[in-house]
Amino acid sequence: METGSGEAKHLWWVRRDLSGTSPAACAAAGSRMAALLVLDPAFSTTTARHAWYLSSAAALHHELQGHLDIRSGMPEEILSAYIHEHSITDVYVTGEFTPYGTSRDARIEKLLTVKGVGFHRSGSPYLVPPGTLLTREGHPFSRFTPFFQAWLSRLQRDAPSIPSFSWITEPSALPFDIPSLPYLPEAGHTAAVQRLNDFIENGLAPYDEARDRPDLDGTSRLSPYLKVGSLHPQEILTAISRYPSHVPFLRQLAWREFFADLLHHDPESASRDWSPAFSAFPWADPETCETEIAAWKEGRTGYPLVDAGMRELLTTGTMHNRVRMAAASFLVKDLNVHWTIGARHFMDHLIDGDVASNTHNWQWVAGTGADAAPYFRIFNPTRQAERFDPEGTYIRRFLPELSSLPIPDLFTPWNSVLRPRDYPLPIIDHDEAQRAAKPRYSTFRSSSRTDRDS
């Protein structure tokens, strides 16, 4: 590429790395540079996840004092025009590992090579890039614990560098209005670091005890920041490493990386069962259970913990992990509905919606995934509520119509004379559903043990 002056001009192509500390930003900062974010029409613009992405992009635009150009269109076309306009010599990206991201980057790399422009992948949104770790026999890991051991031995505990930028572009105005969804958390790197520090101060030590309790503020709430890369996991690792109690939290971060690794090795598992043993599983025909699926989506199944979770999803764009497991189990095991239907609904509403974590957690619950929950593990929504929301604080928060019910009626409103008329009776009897599910699964099970406590 002819640059005129012979000077290297770098472009940080910003995607899922919305922070000035991202690996691609650090690599690009070696020369004068520009930063460009392309709003790609391949991504749905109607989801809560998209609103969160825009809000986080706006925060980065602010962080870079306007030195983030944001354009809408096909990445090929926008990049070609931008490179020409600014005589860019090298494009830097943080590596992508999703099926869409991988094939898009392969296309762009080809295009840029023809133009004589360098295309450089630096790091990844993970501590260990997907595809790095293999078993001794050279295969991808399919069990979490050996993956975790191998992963721990590869961690670098150095602090990420904070680059300073020398821009070739003038500041530009933000080309969209910041989405006004009322429940979005404060976006951006500064807010993410603030959240991390609050969590370290108040939540890291009791994390292992509190993380399963939806009634407590017991988890980090960092997943939305990790999803868009406003915070890199290396920053988390550096910050938590000096606390002896950090390992249970680190283990959860490793699940995120395990699922990304599984998806990298088997991209089709984003939409079909990871375990081929399930290809002939007798799932219900969704048309015959449309009413039950709609009740599940609306949080009107008659099981308070499931309903509170589904309403939390609709009203806050998130859901506590323990309740995600119980709500997912209800759909796939009690209602026998294929997990892809639930996974799609979650992706439409979760602000942390992530194809690897979402589809593989769904498959974990459904028993169709790697290292999945054993086939006989069927979450009892009433026992889960009694155990993890013992005072009913979480249920009352999201089901105001039940808020005056005492314990134990709150957990079994169908048995209570105090059940309000506008709260439904159970759409299915859990005990009967469980009895029907076990023989279905015992024939198709792919795994009878798991490394994850459930």
Ligand SMILES: Cc1cc2nc3c(=O)[nH]c(=O)nc-3n(C[C@H](O)[C@H](O)[C@H](O)COP(=O)(O)OP(=O)(O)OC[C@H]3O[C@@H](n4cnc5c(N)ncnc54)[C@H](O)[C@@H]3O)c2cc1C
């Ligand atoms: C059916 C189902 C769907 C899910 N979909 C998503 C999703 O789309 N995106 C997503 O980020 N997480 C998903 N999870 C995992 C988990 O529920 C969320 O990561 C967690 O609730 C986020 O809250 P937190 O940041 O407070 O978690 P913390 O408990 O503070 O955990 C710290 C971090 O570890 C990672 N993590 C924790 N648990 C898991 C897990 N089970 N799998 C993968 N990573 C984990 C997350 O990055 C999280 O931010 C799903 C879980 C289930 C059961």
